[in-house]
Amino acid sequence: MASSLLAGERLVRALGPGGELEREQLPRKLRAQLEAALGKKHAGSANITDPRRLVSFRLIRDLHQHLRERNSRLYLHELLEGSEVYYPEIVKPPRNPELVARLEKIKIQLANEEYKRITRNVTCQDAQCGGTLSDLGKQVRSVKALVITIFNFIITVAAAFVCTYLGSQYIFTEMASRVLAALIVASVVGLAELYVMVRAMEGELGEL
Template structure:
């Protein structure tokens, strides 16, 4: 939060010998505080390297005191004229280092939440869920449907009954084995979670 400003050349000249504030007869304490603030070096450099950082910091309290004194005396010198070329000093905010334990805990929680989200999303991916029961009856229905579909569809290829039944049995066996394989893998995965 800003609490001071970088004094511009106009304020420095006004406070110097023969400057605009000379006839205003500033109180000794206020003049001393202003001179001390303008003479102080901040930012680690001499006055020639003003680009490296702020050189002369004047607190807002001192500026208010100067303004009050000028108003009490009825001065024609205005504060905004004295502050011409001055800038508000905003100190760089230094972030405190993060606690490594907190960072590790946050990462652990993120991973846990991601795993829970993944499980929630993939919960209904397999249609063979043994908890709902009826998987064997579904297997029988699917094999029977494959047999009937192949038997009826093969009448356009084969004219005799034996090849049609044989083709239907082969397709039904393949479908049954595939479904059985998927069902066993699903059960194996559920048993692994326990």
């Protein structure tokens, strides 16, 4: 935050011998402070002969207040002609080594957790990698359950067809009517079985 001015030549000349501020009868303390401030070169300047000097805002306010009290015809903005606001360089404090070490440890931990999360569903090819046998067992059980479900579906539809065909001989005398009735009943049973299978598969996918 700025708190000083880089005094220009106008202010330096006004405070010097025979300058405009000499007849303003500045208080001894204020003049001494201004002369001391203008006698110090700007520490951030690369050129050691740089005539710019640092003057705090407090001294500028005191000078302005004095000129107002004397009803002086010398205005502050005229004195500050060529002056600039001085912004000191912000020096960043050194980081705590312990804090840096903790942050690095946390970054590594988060990276490992993210890696584990990404590779959680990747099948491990190493026989020594944990979880391989269990994953293989799950896959075998899934295939076995699918084969049993398909086999039951075929048996159920075929049994419905045969039962309807044999039972319809007491109702229909023609072969075509018996076959048609058996096909209708088998289709209804097959659709019902498919509905149950789809609902069961949706439940299993939701648990994954």
